Amino acid sequence: METSISHRAEELNALMRDRLGVKLGDGFEARLAKAGRRLPRWARRDGRVIAEALGMETHPKLAQQIDRARVDKALKNLRYFLMRQNPRLRVRNRVLDIITGIAFALFVTGALVLTVLVWRGLV
Incomplete structure (x- = not known):
């Protein structure tokens, strides 16, 4: 049937x-x-x-x-x-994407702060 x-x-x-x-x-x-x-x-x-x-x-x-x-x-x-x-793999990838985004934002912020410090002659 x-x-x-x-x-x-x-x-x-x-x-x-x-x-x-x-x-x-x-x-x-x-x-x-x-x-x-x-x-x-x-x-x-x-x-x-x-x-x-x-x-x-x-x-x-x-x-x-x-x-x-x-x-x-x-x-x-x-x-x-x-x-x-695989639902576990999907969740793990989402968490890694969030961590990667935060790390990239911190890297860009640090680079901007360092650029401003060099530009002003403080470093």
């Missing part, structure tokens, strides 16, 4: 929550919008294909027009991408 697109989209919903940290939003479309730039362009495109199929799935005549092969490929690709994401 084939599982429905909405059931598989709920699995992707849980993966986006757990792997990408997208906690807000009801439904797949809202979480996809909240994920935004955390997803590569091809994954956002696949997400739009899935969201379109979810809208068509509820209507009996439109459900017959869904390109199942394209939707299955989009579901598989997005699931593969989300499974490869």
